[in-house]
Amino acid sequence: MHMTKNILIILFGTLIIPYSIFAQIKIDSSYVKYFENTREVPFLHFNKTSFLRGEEIWFKAYIQEQNTQKLHPTTSNLYVSIFNKNGTLKDQQLIHIKNGLGHGSVLLDSTYTEQYYHIKASTRWMKNFNEDNAFYQKIKIISKNDKKYSVVQNEKDAFEYKLFPEGGHLIANAINSIGILIKDKNNKGLKIEKGIIRDQQDNVIRQFTTNELGMNSVRLFVKENEIYRFSILLSNGKELNAYTPKPDSKGITLNVVNKNSDKVALHVISNKNTVRELHGKRYRIMIHNTRKFRNFYFSFNHTKQNYFLPIPKEELFPGINIVTVFNEEDQPITERLTYLHSEELFHELKPIVKKASPDSLKITFTNPTKDVIYSSASFLPSTTKAYNPQNNIMSAFILKPYIKGEIEDVHSLFDQKKDSKLRRLDLLLLTQGWSKYKWNNIFNNPSKTIFPFENGIDLTAKFNSSISSKQSILLFSKENNLLHTIQPNENPWTFKNSFIKKKSTIEFGVNKDDRITRIAPALSFSGGTLLDRLNKEQVSNEVFVNEFETSNFKPLKGEYETLNEVEVRGIKDKNVKEDPEIGVYRKIDMEKAITNSGMDLIEFIISKTPPFKPISRVELNGRNVIREPWLLKGVYLDQVKSVHYGTDIQVVLGQPAYAFFIFTYSNIEMVRKNSSTSKIKMPVGFATEKEYYSPKYPSLSNDTFKQYGAIFWKPKIELGSETISSITIPISIQRNVTTYIEGITSSGKLISQKVILKTD
Incomplete structure (x- = not known):
């Protein structure tokens, strides 16, 4: 009997201990499973948060991968949505993210009639999770008499x-x-x-x-x-x-x-x-x-x-x-x-400032580390009131993924040089309560993959006209640097993971015997827009009384013409530049010249070279092929766009020589030449990245500019490992410039700095 009692005790212990272990394993495995999928955490760095109507909102996007705490290597589609104070969607842009980075802009044209708008940045994949990790920022549009009176009943x-x-x-x-x-x-x-x-x-x-x-x-x-x-x-x-x-x-x-x-x-x-x-x-x-x-x-x-x-x-x-x-x-x-707190989390840039000219500054950044640094910078008047972000990159990536509430005074929270700042941060966390990750969800409601992880836009073209086996369909777009041949059996045809620009033109044509005629497909798209909404918590009922009144306020001139001008400048022509470096040459524009289309380039060069004249150079689209003449064989004059030729400054065998600079049509230009196509303007697509331009302010000396104007915006300051890089910014009549820098290194260290640049 005594032996039986001991056996029962051992069995009891054997039963109890595994139960505890299994319970622990369940918690641990549920936790790991809940967070195993990649999660995106977006942050937008704005050039400012208060704007004059007619200005553009300029921003740089940083996307962190939550599990690695580094820039997200694979995300590509970021939706930047603008809502009015009632949560109604006003506009939406699709930003192309490459290696966790992207940038864009929004013109505040005459349709932006309200004083406040909310900007949200998110992805379609983020909708799979119970927690809201979207980025939010409230912006303000300044008008002549910016007053708002509200009566609070209680x-x-x-x-x-x-x-x-x-x-x-x-x-x-x-x-x-x-x-x-x-x-x-x-x-x-x-x-x-x-x-x-x-x-x-x-x-x-x-x-x-x-x-x-x-x-x-x-x-x-x-x-x-x-x-x-x-x-x-x-x-x-x-x-x-x-x-x-x-x-x-x-x-x-x-x-x-x-x-x-x-x-x-x-x-x-x-x-x-x-x-x-x-x-x-x-x-x-x-x-x-x-x-x-x-x-x-x-x-x-x-x-x-x-x-x-x-x-x-x-x-x-x-x-x-x-x-x-x-x-x-x-x-x-x-x-x-x-x-x-850990120094592993942060990196500090130490810009060196020198006067480049009476109206410009040269700013030099040094990177002594092995990391690559990715950053952006906003340059504003030293007395600015226009920069009030709800989060910087530190609070967005370190705090916001865990807490539900808002964060105040984000610029000072991570300054650990003073114990009072650490105390502030601890109080912030105390008043947040439990984290945003609910244990009931972790145990019982893991995320379900309902929304796809997007990589570009899928474009599907369906052709109603019959296409014979001897025909093919050409799709091309100069704006998107796109040229593709669709075979007859590919109907419908899907262009997967494309990064087509919104409002760009795509052309379709049927190719038979090198002749192109029109064909109009029916197009459909997967992605490009996101059905999004603004959380009620983001719309606060603020009360402002006599908050601000601008002085000498005038609308910005030429705001809409400037947009078109910038867009044109922002499109890069990838064709070879038709501009020989040296010498004085004769130019033949083949589009206007009467030529023998059966003549190839070798025959053309021989016909244009004077007797007994040596040839020093033959460049084809910028490449010297004098020692590779076979590259010219089979290239006929109807493929040539222009030719520059004449006496070269180089001397061969003691006498002046001849040089030829030949430029051919690109593939897309060849397709478009003498062809008839259907042109479709894309209703969806990625926003076109524009080059920053300075608004035309009525005055650079009044209070409106000093408090709400902008000097410069640099969305891309990249420093390779152990390198030095410089940028030059205009300063006009400003004595001091306030710079707000945000960024991240390749190892995930965060940069958020306010730097006063002195111009004297």
Whole structure:
């Protein structure tokens, strides 16, 4: 009998231990599976966020791959959508992303009649996930009298005043940490010099303050069934109150202290009622960041209510760490976000500025590292009020993937030179509560691949006319550098993964015996537009009274003509330049000349060379083929666009020589020559990248320009490893220039800097 009892105990232990292991494996495997698919995190760097009507919004797109924390190597289709204040779609552009980078612009023409618009950047693939990782930015359009009057029926409703128990709930008869957040009607933090905490008997328990971002935290012993009132007095004498939730009589909560230089202190807090029930139970602390996780375990005993768990910082991950406590049944019961600063996350550029001319600056960037640096820069007047992004690249890639709320004062959050900045960031995370990744989704609702991972646009052409076996269809577009032959049996025909430009022209023609006639297909597209909407949380009811009035405001001149001008300049002609480097030559334009189309180039050169004259050079489309004459054989004059020839400056065998510079038609030009085609303007496609141009401001010295104008925009500043690169910017009459730089390195280090460039 005694032996039987021992066997039962062993069996019992054998059954219990695997259950715990299986539960752990389930959590770990669910977590890995939930985050295994690639996730895109977009960020747009704007040249500014407040604009004059007639200006263009210029932006650079950076797409991070969340699992590697580097630029996304394969994403290609980024939809940039513009919504009005009611969430109605105003415009949408498809931006071509290459190796995680792209850029574009939007003209604020006369149809932009409202004061505020919201910009959203997202991909179709991102719609597969439960969490919204889209990028949002609110922009403002300045008009002559930019005033907005709103009447708030209840002024208290215009403020956001909330309390956030650390870990998500309060425990009775224990010391709890409580976050405080107060924002004004414009969603800006409100600094409170004196707040008062009272119990239900109106006794003053203690006082509190908030910083300039409207945040702070207090430690408070919470009695059972007690609700506490946090009172603040506004400048107009009105009182606002926030109340703590009723505390739980049993349970645990979490307090994270991230001050020590080498450890993060985790305090697991309970009370007398709880420890009796938890005695001997094993809890798990999971520290994770969607890419990696670590598990720590501890067991309760009936003598201890509070547990101090120092975690060495080398056990944490650079950036955001989510700390989740699981009970003995592997249920998440409390959670907190904390941040670990690391130099691995950041890179700093140190531009050197010199005066290039009286009205321009030369800025030199040095990259001493092995990384490649990708960055963009906006150059604005030093007194600008036009640059107020909701996120920089650091907050967009380090914070936003984890938190649900908005971030204020993003430019100073990651400045770790002052402890107060680290405190600000910790308060921000405390007042965010749990992360945006819900455990119910991780366990029970993993993402489903409903929307495809796009790579360009699929174009399908269906031809209603019959095509014989002796015919073929030619598709060509000079704007898209496209030439393709479609065989008769390819109907319908699909052009997969194309990067055709929106509003560009594509031509179709039937080719038979080298003659091209019209054919008009029916076209359909997969992709090119995204049915998108603006989340209600992004539309804030802001109240502005007499906010701004421009001085000497005039509409920008020539704004619409400028657009066309820039578009023309932005199209690169890939044909060889017909401009011989040296010498004076005679030119024959073959389109206008009467030539023998049966004559090839060798015969033509012989006919044009004077007797006994040596030939020094024969260049075909920029390549010297004097030693490769066979390349000229079979090239007939009807394939030649122009010829430059005459006496060369080079001397051969002591006498002047002849030189020929020959330029042939490109494949697309040959197709278009003497052909009849149907031309289709593309209704969908990628936006055309334009070269930046300076708006025609009425004045460069008035307050309108100084506060809301733009000097220059450089979307592409790339530095190879261990290289130096320079750019030149105009400064006109500006004494100082404020520069906002955003960027990322090939290893994923982030760059976000504000630099004052002095011109004297």
